[in-house]
Amino acid sequence: MKAGDIRLVSVTEANRALVKALELAPEQMDFVASNADSLREAKSDDDARPRVVMAGDRVVGFLMYEAPQDDDEARIYRFMIDRIWQGKGYGKAALREVLDEIRSLGHISHVSICYEPHNEAARRLYRAAGFVEQGLDEDGEMIADLTLPADDR
Template sequence: MSSNVTLEEITGHNFEAFMEMELPEHQRDFIASNAFSIAQAKFYADYIPRGICCDGEPAGFLLYDRQSNDNPGEYGIYRFMVDFPRQGQGIGRRAMALLLDELKAKPDVKLITICYKPGNVAARTFYQSFGFEETGLDEIGEMIAAIKVAA
């Protein structure tokens, strides 16, 4: 099981460790690379990249948008991954709980969305366990799931 899981800022000192994380072949079609996501965050001011650490060591990566679809109060989780050697240890479950607590604490939050490939059964089951409800496919064929946050 996971020990101390934290969400950390991506900085000039740690970005390479997160960029180098790769998923195995059978998972690569499910998510964009961390390197691509870190680059996006440099050019899109509302994109927030975070490193997932376990006991101070890089263990995964996530990226969210403060204004998904340019809607204030709508937070979109665009990337969420645990480094393959660290999968199955509870790190992702703890990191998602931390992220949702962080987003739900935002004063303007109304909606939290996440998207995944419809064939990714593991992702569907994982996100549903946190209360995400599927709302339909987006324009590129990915499933959108959402949590409505009471005002």
């Protein structure tokens, strides 16, 4: 499966259990909330936009963002690729897809993301996409920000 075959789809009754079954390596578990928690949270938050990462017909990851209509900032606050599918370019492709999706909403000028400061994979992934580190928030998480190109808005 090539990273070019990565696409994002909605959560459905058909793929919900597969999203919950996605796993991280033990040392990654603190980096992101469980998908079960995120799906529960999404049900009660109208702004939450949960997306399933598909490689062809296979569920390989999950992410969630918000892009409130009255704001020019989107926030990606969940992002994971199943441990056995990591390191194949799927995370990079999924990030590209979600940024395209956010850009196409039309009202967003920048995107923020946060991660544990020692999460090197996340740091490199986001930096390569153009995110610039802003510093730590009050919880000690690194905030990074991406300004979307003006001509794409």
